[in-house]
Amino acid sequence: MAQAAGPAPGTLEYLQRDNQNIADAYGRQTGQQLGNPAYTKAMVAEHNEVWVQQLAQQAATPNRLAITPGNVFPGWNGGNPLRRGWTGTRGLRVPVAYTNRYGALIRGNVFAPLPGARDPYSGRRLRRPYPGVVITTGSVQGSERMYWWLAQDLAERGYVVLTYDVQGQGTSETLPHENEQVNALPFCNPLAPPGAGEDFGCPGVPAQQDSNFVYGTQDALSFFLSKPRRRYANSFNPLWRLFDRSRDRRSATPGRTRRVAIIGHSLGASAVSKVQATDRRVETVVALDKLNGEFKPVVPALAVQSEYGFNVQPYWMQHGSSIQPKPGPPNEAPDPRREESTGFDAWRAAGVDSMVVVPRASTHLEYTDIAYVLPASRYGQALTSAYVQRWLGHYLKHRRTRLLASRFRYLEPVDVGRWDPIQLDRSERLSFYFCSGYSLGGRVSTDIAGVGGC
Numbered sequence: 001m002a003q004a005a006g007p008a009p010g011t012l013e014y015l016q017r018d019n020q021n022i023a024d025a026y027g028r029q030t031g032q033q034l035g036n037p038a039y040t041k042a043m044v045a046e047h048n049e050v051w052v053q054q055l056a057q058q059a060a061t062p063n064r065l066a067i068t069p070g071n072v073f074p075g076w077n078g079g080n081p082l083r084r085g086w087t088g089t090r091g092l093r094v095p096v097a098y099t100n101r102y103g104a105l106i107r108g109n110v111f112a113p114l115p116g117a118r119d120p121y122s123g124r125r126l127r128r129p130y131p132g133v134v135i136t137t138g139s140v141q142g143s144e145r146m147y148w149w150l151a152q153d154l155a156e157r158g159y160v161v162l163t164y165d166v167q168g169q170g171t172s173e174t175l176p177h178e179n180e181q182v183n184a185l186p187f188c189n190p191l192a193p194p195g196a197g198e199d200f201g202c203p204g205v206p207a208q209q210d211s212n213f214v215y216g217t218q219d220a221l222s223f224f225l226s227k228p229r230r231r232y233a234n235s236f237n238p239l240w241r242l243f244d245r246s247r248d249r250r251s252a253t254p255g256r257t258r259r260v261a262i263i264g265h266s267l268g269a270s271a272v273s274k275v276q277a278t279d280r281r282v283e284t285v286v287a288l289d290k291l292n293g294e295f296k297p298v299v300p301a302l303a304v305q306s307e308y309g310f311n312v313q314p315y316w317m318q319h320g321s322s323i324q325p326k327p328g329p330p331n332e333a334p335d336p337r338r339e340e341s342t343g344f345d346a347w348r349a350a351g352v353d354s355m356v357v358v359p360r361a362s363t364h365l366e367y368t369d370i371a372y373v374l375p376a377s378r379y380g381q382a383l384t385s386a387y388v389q390r391w392l393g394h395y396l397k398h399r400r401t402r403l404l405a406s407r408f409r410y411l412e413p414v415d416v417g418r419w420d421p422i423q424l425d426r427s428e429r430l431s432f433y434f435c436s437g438y439s440l441g442g443r444v445s446t447d448i449a450g451v452g453g454c
């Protein structure tokens with residue numbers, strides 16, 4: 001087996017590096033949260049305020065119950081409290097609600113630049129209309145506020161972005177309602193197995209099923225593209241005027257004229273991988289752990305793949321996949337290509353532009369903002385956002401961006417109302433265990449981090 005670059009596996013130097021990588025996989029907790037007094041102060045104010053708002057919202061709609069942890073427990077749906085006050089100072093945010101194909105009430109938010117805003121990186125004035133982005137959450141009760149960091153970063157750079165909770169997660173309704181597609185009355189049996197039939201079970205229950213995320217993405221796209229004269233389920237996007245509906249001949253996917261990207265995490269990543277294969281409204285896709293190569297590659301795809309799954313293990317337990325690690329010999333490094341597919345190989349074989357990046361010390365929970373608990377690295381979100389911004393700049397705005405740059409600048413919230421620039425060095429921030437690479441316009445590299453064995 002090819003070994004990763006650096007010291008030989010099993011040596012003291014290798015063990016020290018691996019131990020440091022494990023410690024860095026908790027860097028968000030130790031550095032950004034516990035290590036920043038401003039975080040706790042902001043968290044108490046933000047999370048309590050959000051919790052009270054959600055209770056009031058639920059009380060106002062007693063026939064639209066969201067029976068979810070994110071709607072009940074303070075902090076579950078809080079997001080990053082250091083971004084408190086973003087709305088109105090750095091961008092626009094408008095709460096939205098619409099019913100999905102099963103009649104369940106879906107809640108979310110639409111983000112956009114402020115009128116007359118300038119790009120915080122280039123200083124260039126942002127000119128409407130803007131391309132659009134729809135973000136689908138992960139499963140296991142992921143909620144949309146956990147992904148506001150990316151929505152806000154993109155809105156500041158000139159995108160209209162929709163985040164939403166899939167049916168049965170966050171603040172979205174758990175049970176379906178009677179409509180043209182669903183016979184939910186007089187009986188709706190939430191204990192019926194998935195696939196029992198719409199006449200007997202509860203479509204969309206439980207939330208942990210592929211269809212909630214695939215259909216959720218499709219319905220969210222329909223709502224995002226709606227306007228007063230072409231509504232979706234009697235609702236429309238309140239920021240519809242800001243979205244660019246024009247054709248763009250520079251598109252890498254002829255016939256995809258809506259200028260919309262879809263982004264998903266975890267089960268949401270698999271869902272957007274599937275939707276891009278069949279939905280002609282999508283121009284490019286970003287999958288956060290991970291891009292699913294089982295579906296036909298159609299549009300350019302950025303895959304951000306994590307080193308670890310939900311837990312962090314030493315290198316000799318990193319054989320197998322990140323979600324299902326296996327033990328291996330201590331004198332062997334993990335397979336740099338691993339057993340799991342990142343989707344990159346399928347996209348490269350199909351000749352569709354793609355890129356896979358593996359942030360160093362990253363976990364499956366890297367892309368969700370959760371206070372104090374669950375491992376996540378210090379710079380994983382920053383590096384991910386930097387790559388997503390450049391990817392969408394290239395494949396959605398069709399501008400020249402330095403996707404292959406070795407250094408990135410990122411604006412990071414460090415206190416309420418305060419964003420500081422940080423520098424990200426690719427050689428330091430990409431995994432030294434697993435392969436990162438690209439296939440862009442016929443140019444291919446499967447090892448931009450110098451791992452070896454890729």
